[in-house]
Amino acid sequence: MFIDKVTIKIKAGNGGDGALSFLRDRKTMNGGPDGGDGGRGGNIVFEVDKDSNNLVDFYHQKKFFAENGENGGHRHCAGKSGADLVIKVPRGTVIKDKQSGQIIADMFYPDDRKVILKGGLGGRGNQNFATPTRQAPAFAETGVKTKEFEVVLELKTIADVGLLGYPSVGKSKILSVLTSARPKIADYHFTTLNPNLGVASYGGKTFLIADIPGLIEGASEGKGLGFRFLKHVERTKILLHVVDIAEVDGRNAIEDFRVINEELEKYSKNLLGVPQIVVLNKIDLLDGDMTKVKEFKNTYGADYTILTYSAATREGEKELLQTIVEELSKLPEQVPQQAEVFEIDRRDFTQYDIIKHGNTFELVGDKIDEIIRGVNLAEPESFAYFQNRLRDEGVMDNLKLHGLKDGDYIRVLSFEFEYWE
Ligand SMILES: Nc1nc2c(ncn2[C@@H]2O[C@H](COP(=O)(O)OP(=O)(O)OP(=O)(O)O)[C@@H](O)[C@H]2O)c(=O)[nH]1
Ligand SMILES: [Mg+2]
Incomplete structure (x- = not known):
């Protein structure tokens, strides 16, 4: 059977969660934070298979999910990274995003190997968040969860x-x-x-x-x-x-x-x-x-x-x-099809919006999601960490430019707090 067009599902691995843990053994009753970092998720990689000129291998298998990173552990133990998933395709396979139709890559050259989806970053364990004033950080980051994509593989043979x-x-x-x-x-x-x-x-x-x-x-x-x-x-x-x-x-x-x-x-x-x-x-x-x-x-x-x-x-x-x-x-050499700058799975962590509802300032966007990742806002220490990040990343200054003043409210997801300088 000859197949030159298929739709498959791909997903890079999730990042493992950072661990929340404190060293406790017979000698150390009250040791420091020792929660290790989560491992990175595996990438989705496409590679040219020189011996194939057919997408028939994808007739039965249509789901390609790379391994997730493991969670961090006690005693500074880092979670294992997920293995990359290598998908072999014939030379000349054009990879398109199903939803937008945009070209993600053209596997044009005989040795082409491309990372199409990047694995999620592992979350940092609480071992990272100890400072002289916060010796027992009671929070850790969760790993970045990746999205699933539907892509169309179309073989357009390349020959002289x-x-x-x-x-x-x-x-x-x-x-x-x-x-x-x-x-x-x-x-x-x-x-x-x-x-x-x-x-x-x-x-x-x-x-x-x-x-x-x-x-x-x-x-x-x-x-x-x-x-x-x-x-x-x-x-x-x-x-x-x-x-x-x-x-x-x-x-x-x-x-x-x-x-x-x-x-x-x-x-x-x-x-x-x-x-x-x-x-x-x-x-x-x-x-x-x-x-x-x-x-x-x-x-x-x-x-x-x-x-x-x-x-x-x-x-x-x-x-x-x-x-x-x-x-x-x-004749001139042939060139690959122009891949569009396709931001598949690459969110813009610099973007966020401030939405004003009276004297409440709501924060939304990828940057905010990134800052809030794994933070439990109901937990005071975690909350303090979150506030520091907002300050360090310039979000507080930006809010002030938008008119934030003492006594106003800041809302993030379902959490709301009063602002005092
Ligand atoms: N005498 C002679 N017969 C030939 C020549 N070239 C091809 N043939 C014969 O013509 C017939 C068709 O050849 P193929 O190569 O299968 O033709 P094709 O163009 O690939 O045909 P399709 O695959 O059906 O499109 C076969 O019986 C070949 O042996 C030739 O130069 N001389
Ligand atoms: Mg023929």
Whole structure:
């Protein structure tokens, strides 16, 4: 089964909670705070799997959650970090956020490895909060809890050369003789049902060739296998447009070439813009009669490089390979799709808002959530810590700029307190 588009769920690990603990043993009756820090959650990492050109592995498994960090423990014991979860995808997989459609990453290069979601930070244990005036901090931070995301993986094969043409013109046969790939070859239409890749080499240069199912007239309206496989030759530098010049099965070479280009245009002007080398295949069947070749060249020769070839006898192979290598060397390197600056799971901890309700000033936003993380406001010491953080982070100054004065109220979540300088 060939799958080139799937939706999966991913989630980085939660951070472990910091511990709230005091050293107590036979010798030390009243030791200091010894609550260790929580471990960091595991990241979600995507990595290119060079041996795959199929997303079929995601047919059954659709949920990928990285390990959570462990909670901190007594005696300064730090929680273990969660392991990263590495998701292997074929080269050319574009990762999009399902909700917004934004591109998160394009796994374009053969060695690409990208951290897509970062694990939550571990909370700090109470061992961190001891100061000369607060020797027994009775609070610890909770770890950062991460969100789950739905992402769409879409494979858009990356190759140097794409094979294109009607069914049975010999595309797969060409792939099989130029590379070590072993695609299915047969004299019936639509032998190829999914893209195949192979590596060819000539004159010390190697290049990747992609073979896709054949197109027919009306492919743009879904006839035959439609043109849903065209995305697998969209990211090639050149197209080998294969034409059956022997016109086996009542084909018409001149007409075929025109029709396929028309279908391409309907699919995307971009693809029509990819340079084409025309390969008139099956010349072994012409028995030396070059009339059809001449007619074809008279019709399209002014606009295209046209070569004759036989995948059966391999006549014309040297010229074909030479032309491909030359053309490739003239063309610029391809570049990955531009990933949008996608702030997946990265909250802006500098942002918060002050909402005024009469003489009550409500604080909301990621920054406030971050400061309040794991703090129990009903507990005096914890509350004092929270107030200090508000001051240190400049929130109190900002409140004053908004008109906060003695006797006013500050509200955070459901907690409200009176302000006195
Ligand atoms: N005589 C001769 N036969 C060829 C040549 N190239 C391909 N064939 C035959 O043509 C038939 C179709 O070849 P394939 O390579 O399967 O064609 P395809 O274009 O991949 O077809 P689809 O996968 O159906 O789109 C097979 O029987 C091949 O052996 C050639 O140069 N000469
Ligand atoms: Mg084929």
